[in-house]
Amino acid sequence: MGKDSERTEMNDTPNGTAALVGDQIRVRMAPSPTGYLHIGGARTALFNWLFAKHHSGKFILRIDDTDMARSTDESMHEIYDALRWLGINWDEHYVQSERRSIYDGYVEKLLESGNAYHCYCTPEELEEIRTQARLDKQTRSYDGRCQHLSSEAVERFVAESRKPTVRIKMPDTPIRIDDIVLGSRVIDPATLEDEVIVRSNGMPNYNLTSIIDDAEIQITHVIRGTEHLNNTPKQIAIANALGLKVPQFAHIPLVLDSSGRKMSKRHHGDLVAVNRYREQGYLPEAMLNFVVRLGWSYDDKQEIFSLDELIEKFDIARIGKSGSVFDIKKLEWLNSHYINQLDIAARTDAVIPFWQKEGLLDDATEDRDRLESIVEAIGERLTTLQDIIPQTRYFFTNPDGYDPKAVKKWWGNSEEKRGKTSEILTTVLQILEEIPTFNLQTIEAAIWKYTDENNIKRVAAMQALRIALTGTSFGPSLFDIVVLLGRNETLKRIPKAIAHL
């Protein structure tokens, strides 16, 4: 995707000049750049992308940045970055703030045809109208009062230098929505109010720009979260008033937290940020596989899907209607699966940045073979790449302490037991000092000869030694550790542990 996205970032994709497309499927993802890409956004992007890929259509990225106050460039680039990391590439790219004149033209049309009108109500007045409507148990709050303003009233407002908004006049006939996921329904126009489509500062609003662009860019299917369900009739009304073609809609259920609420930046912070998972050492394959199964399934057996399989098997009709809870345990399972899928070389590559970030590895000076051996020794013990740190720290630095729980259990908490442990470690030290060839086989043979002949439980000796060497009670085969540490380092660490006893 490299080249394409370079162009994209430089913004030289011609805006508003989409080529003619016939009946090719065209979908879009339209994030507003007000923060990082979040889990739900990633899933929306993926569903759109898969739908496009499955049908050999186009996936379009559109930045909905009409809220100038909240949109930032930084956020826009974070979204590009996260999408790229996931491997979701786009065929076309648009930025709404650069398309202002297009929207202005349509607003002009709406005003001329009488389908929209100026509203001079102040935010305070609107607030009042709202509370009153609520008190009266009304379905709508704004009553369309500015539609019939006398010219004197308008003059007065202008004299007060009130800047009007533009409102769309809602139709009085029912609006039908045929939703691919939710089915068909008819919306009673009495529930629709005349929405603001242009702010008093002249900037058009989401409901206007979104549906205009969908038509302009020739989007065939709008796949988005159900939080937009209530916007759909409004957008259809705008499109109808403008004579624009309406895309097909598919509203996908929300991603929920463990208590069943919508996952949002506001309430969950960076727990929903795709980047956070990247930084913690989740693989894009795992994220994709995880997120696609939230609300979608292929059959009753398959959980693991490669991207190619997903493209082949994705079927929008199989998206469920109810929200799905984000379960980190499932993500972790998938992530460890994909990590284990990596061969040792690739896994080592993946893990090196984490060692470096932790300061355990300076640069590439470290012996590559040793790094790979370490990774190999760790085996299937990584849930995230980040786990490489607690799992391997002792290979790079002296243990800076001994895990108290482990010490209590395996070194013992009585004078007598500690003495015994000390004895064992001293003997092991001696064995390792004197062993002629220092390798896995010789060490294993020598230590087991010692434990078995002296009636010492293997586990007791091994765990005592493990703690001495690593500070912890878990990890790979101890003989692997000893060999990887090397004779010198091993012989240095054992006396330290004995002294600590």
Add this chain to the structure above:
RNA sequence: GCCGCUAUCGUCUAGGGGUCAGGACAGAUGGUUCUCAGCCAUCAAACCGGGGUUCGAAUCCCCGUAGCGGUACCA
């Protein structure tokens, strides 16, 4: 308040007029190993409630209930 959406194990889901309601994650137990992880085996765990329709309802219909979403000059 109003408008709307949804409802199968704790979670993701399969199924969808007659099934022992299936799988996966998580959980529990046992086995294996120097520990942990893993692996193997086993276990536990669900059709929101009430009415219809029907020989038969988790499945179709209605009514509740609950949860969620929206209710901005945000998207």
